[in-house]
Amino acid sequence: MLVKLSPSLRNLQLPLRLTLKGGPTLDLGPHPRVTLEIQDLSLLEELTEPSLDKLGEAYISRRMEIHGPIMDVIEVADMLSKGLLGDDPGPAPQRQAHDKHTDAAAVSYHYDLSNEFYGLWLDPEMVYSCAYFHSVNDSLAQAQQQKLDHLCRKLRLQPGERLLDVGCGWGGLARHAARHYGVEVYGITLSQAQLELARQKNAEAGLDQHIQLELQDYRDLTGQEQFDKVVSVGMFEHVGHANLDAYFKVLHDQVKPGGLVMNHGITSKHTDGRQVGRGAGDFIGRYVFPHGELPHLAMAVSSMSEQGLEVVDVESLRLHYARTLECWSDNLERQLERARTLIDDKALRIWRIYLAGCAYGFRRNWMNIHQILAVKPHADGSHDLPWTRADLYR
Numbered sequence: 001m002l003v004k005l006s007p008s009l010r011n012l013q014l015p016l017r018l019t020l021k022g023g024p025t026l027d028l029g030p031h032p033r034v035t036l037e038i039q040d041l042s043l044l045e046e047l048t049e050p051s052l053d054k055l056g057e058a059y060i061s062r063r064m065e066i067h068g069p070i071m072d073v074i075e076v077a078d079m080l081s082k083g084l085l086g087d088d089p090g091p092a093p094q095r096q097a098h099d100k101h102t103d104a105a106a107v108s109y110h111y112d113l114s115n116e117f118y119g120l121w122l123d124p125e126m127v128y129s130c131a132y133f134h135s136v137n138d139s140l141a142q143a144q145q146q147k148l149d150h151l152c153r154k155l156r157l158q159p160g161e162r163l164l165d166v167g168c169g170w171g172g173l174a175r176h177a178a179r180h181y182g183v184e185v186y187g188i189t190l191s192q193a194q195l196e197l198a199r200q201k202n203a204e205a206g207l208d209q210h211i212q213l214e215l216q217d218y219r220d221l222t223g224q225e226q227f228d229k230v231v232s233v234g235m236f237e238h239v240g241h242a243n244l245d246a247y248f249k250v251l252h253d254q255v256k257p258g259g260l261v262m263n264h265g266i267t268s269k270h271t272d273g274r275q276v277g278r279g280a281g282d283f284i285g286r287y288v289f290p291h292g293e294l295p296h297l298a299m300a301v302s303s304m305s306e307q308g309l310e311v312v313d314v315e316s317l318r319l320h321y322a323r324t325l326e327c328w329s330d331n332l333e334r335q336l337e338r339a340r341t342l343i344d345d346k347a348l349r350i351w352r353i354y355l356a357g358c359a360y361g362f363r364r365n366w367m368n369i370h371q372i373l374a375v376k377p378h379a380d381g382s383h384d385l386p387w388t389r390a391d392l393y394r
């Protein structure tokens with residue numbers, strides 16, 4: 001069977017070994033780092049057009065097993081895919097309609113998977129967004145604390161202020177802000193499992209008097225100008241292009257004049273949204289973040305501006321997210337046996353590919369992540385920000 005493989009595949013010279021279940025083996029180059037063990041022979045035909053979503057699907061449906069360090073598997077899969085398919089970006093994906101019902105189901109699919117599973121590989125505060133490394137040797141826990149503090153400093157939080165945290169996750173930022181900056185936090189999530197554990201963690205930290213977390217959609221935030229500051233971290237990827245203006249209008253309406261809004265989220269590489277990574281985005285959309293959409297930075301800035309928010313500072317953290325995801329993936333890979341007892345086999349296969357694949361994607365500049373800080377100016381156009389950023393780094 002293997003000798004019949006297409007010459008284009010055989011000529012690629014990859015550090016890859018192909019094995020047919022319990023049978024023959026073929027090395028596609030010297031010193032293979034990765035073995036793909038084909039369980040379903042019909043897959044051999046499909047390997048002539050190996051998009052990354054197809055390879056990922058073969059693994060999660062057990063038509064193929066992978067052997068070797070997961071980061072090497074992703075890299076070699078990309079070499080294979082690029083070698084045969086080239087590197088032209090694919091067309092922009094179809095944009096999807098988002099309503100509260102579909103968004104709630106999509107969020108529940110991802111975040112209600114298992115708190116214990118997420119606890120295996122996140123930092124102790126279970127921050128589920130890009131960390132901030134002062135040095136490559138920082139631990140994940142340290143880098144997440146630095147990220148939380150970086151956000152609080154950018155928001156110039158002052159004791160007694162009211163902070164809205166849109167997409168609060170397991171409450172790590174809320175606790176950091178209440179504990180170290182003396183603010184009162186109102187946070188929302190669409191995940192019941194997150195909410196329960198976050199409330200428990202707030203109580204254990206003795207902070208529940210200062211933090212109120214609710215199961216609530218951002219579209220259901222009522223009232224106007226109730227908050228001094230608004231923060232949204234790793235949430236706007238769920239909003240969708242169609243709702244971007246409505247989302248930023250909510251943030252704008254919730255913050256008082258003179259207040260600051262921080263939007264921290266993943267952004268697309270191309271302004272028109274055309275795809276990079278030969279199907280990698282399709283895999284993420286199908287199995288990891290259903291209904292997720294990545295706007296470009298320019299689109300986010302444009303939408304914020306049109307909603308009356310003045311963008312005052314933008315920072316890219318792309319390589320920080322590559323490092324964060326590498327830490328998450330390493331943590332998971334070290335605890336696969338335990339993970340198998342917490343979630344089913346298919347989900348574990350999906351999450352292994354997702355964490356390592358996204359680490360690879362951020363390293364390769366397939367997507368970016370930006371912290372966008374904006375102010376809602378006072379009626380006369382003024383605001384209260386300091387003249388320089390020096391206060392952020394004291």
Ligand SMILES: C[S@@+](CC[C@H](N)C(=O)[O-])C[C@H]1O[C@@H](n2cnc3c(N)ncnc32)[C@H](O)[C@@H]1O
Nearest residue numbers: 127128129167169189190191217218233234235
């Ligand atoms: C990647 S997590 C980030 C959590 C947290 N900000 C952190 O950094 O750890 C995304 C969060 O956004 C929330 N979310 C997604 N869509 C939402 C919506 N429509 N309304 C409110 N929260 C939403 C999810 O429930 C989840 O808590």
